[in-house]
Amino acid sequence: MKVFILLIMGIGLLHSVSAATHSLHYVYTATSGIPDFPEFVTVGLVNREPISYYDSIIRTETPRQDWMANNEGSDYWESQTQISNGTEQTFKANIDILKQRFNQTGGVHVVQNMYGCEWDDETGVTDGFEQYGYDGEDFIVFDLKTLTWIAPTPQAFITKNKWDNDRGWIEQTKNYLTQTCIEWLKKYVDYGKSSLMRTVPPSVFLLQRTPSSPVTCHATGFYPSRVMVTWMKDGQEQYEDVEVGETLQNDDGTFQKSVHLTVKPEEWKKNKYQCVVQVSGIKEDFIKDLTEDQIQTNTGFVPANTSDDGSNSSNNTAPKA
Incomplete structure (x- = not known):
């Protein structure tokens, strides 16, 4: 999805800015028309490392890092499973709704939702985001500054008007992105600090x-x-x-x-x-x-007289890509 592309700071800024930034992202993906593939998948990521996984086949939220499994007990995973069970049904319904909006019947279709937050542990600056996509295109995006939803496509106007008028939903989204998400992010970073904050040279x-x-x-x-x-x-x-x-x-x-x-x-x-x-x-x-x-x-x-097919007699081979 275009809006999901992560921009990296320019050269000269990477060491000083990005090193202190931590992120908690969740990605939900619902599909229809794809045989032998889960109709719903969720992945949680801390600093782009997967920490949790759920899909409509296993129907259980599972840890993807030892430091998550060791620090969160069965009550946590059971509650996350219940949340994902409910979200699965919502997203399956959303695919049907969007197919109607776009006048579609069969074929392969995908709804994605990505949300989360970022925290700079040096400056204390935080940020949050939530966005939806349909069939590889942006569908609707939450603007945390104006507390409104942005609809880049006409088919999203109905959703925008509905969600903009639900002030309870707006406030809930704001509180999660600016407070709850940050609190959980800090907790997860502390769980996995020995792994997440390591550095390995290239x-x-x-x-x-x-x-x-x-x-x-x-x-x-x-x-x-x-x-x-x-x-x-x-x-x-x-x-x-x-x-x-x-x-x-x-x-x-x-x-x-x-x-x-x-x-x-x-x-x-x-x-x-x-x-x-x-x-x-x-x-x-x-x-x-x-x-x-x-x-x-x-x-x-490559010696100076290498033939155009790249062949030579050296045994000093490059690593596999």
Whole structure:
């Protein structure tokens, strides 16, 4: 969903701003028309790490971190299960309502709700949000400043008018986002501080399929997930011919990210190109100079006379992507 895209602070601000920010997010997803897939799923996340899970098949709220299971007893999980049971029915009904609004019958349809809060443990600044999407598009968003709902599509006007006029619902939403959510976030961060507040530096590699392919700066094995990977040319940040990939989670709980630079060999050989990696909470910048001896392929380092298919005889192989 477009509104769900997380923006990361610009280079130079990541260490000083993002390191102290913690978040509690919940994502609800209801679907119809997808065989062998749960019709309703909820995921709770602290600092983008999953802490709880529920779906319409298992119908039980379950912990996703040991520190959640060890600190919250059976009463907590039973109450969360009851809440999710009720929410499941509401979201199934919402899909039917929205299909009518959009004059739809069959097909695959998805309703999503994302809400939560953020807290900066250095400044004390907090924020909250709640938003809904339908079939991959924004549907309705809560404006915490004006305490009103924003409807980016005509089909959402009915919902906006109904919710704007329900002052009890407005006040309840405000109190949750500004108070209750923050209190739970602080509690969860304390539960998992040994894990959530750790830092792990990245390994950085420059990868290329052939001498004419884009050069990829691949950072992996870092924690937390908040990262900035930037290509620089002669000390200036490059925006053109740069493709930024998503931050993905590794099997061990660390993260990886790739940023691709399209540049001709004669261009990077006569200028100073660098990949700069910044990880939230780590003061050090991790820098790789774009030089021939730093570029790797799936079969090893790229020598000057490498054929266009990227083959060579080196045994010094790059890590699996």
